[in-house]
Amino acid sequence: MPSADTELALQADEEAARDYLDEGGGLLFREVNSPGVYWLMLRPASTPDEKYYVRLAWTVYPDEPPSVKFYDQIAGRTDVPHAWPNAPGYRINSWDICKPFTAEGFGIHPDWRNGPTAWRSTGNPFLYVVETIQNDLNSDKYQGRH
């Protein structure tokens, strides 16, 4: 369970992430009974009628990256291909995002903890993670839904 410090730090930063998502037609929910867990709803810029659901689970904030998983609906299933975007690093063979902003990515690549890929805890990492996922969905490398 996240510490009280983590919960306080998340509460301080979540508003900026919520505002960012609101501007793009997305949403952010805090899971009341699971401290550190948030649900995002995001829309790709190229197909704004589409919705993706993402579960963020923070354990130590802001010093560690969150677990990031796509789901077919809020509190639904993650192990279904159509829940996941087809984009570099978003993998349906292991249901994870192998990029240096997720706990899963750093778990696979311990070497990412140093150098330019190292996790940065400055500023608002919550907003950074949300913006990074949205930017990946808006990127020209995004090829639709699996």
Place this chain on the structure above:
Amino acid sequence: MDPATIEDEQSKKPAHVRVTVTFPLANKPPFHKDDPPDTTVATVLVAAMAHFEVTDDETTTYYLTHDHEKADPSKTVGELAGDKHAVKFTLAKEITQG
């Protein structure tokens, strides 16, 4: 259009566009600058990266987003600002490794 009207239209054009760049991981305030309208996004990117003390490397590339989408480096701040005379970007980083 008579010369007086042309002069009047030109006098309404602002000499500068208020440019703001935020970076979520920054431990310093946003980048602010009043730039001529013909300043390109690419020029703003260079100045913002210097402000936030970040650089591209073999795994990381920085770019600017505007209204949640990647900003075309060749566009000018005047084009993006329109009648608002101000434009806000976010500095984003793309990791090419994964």
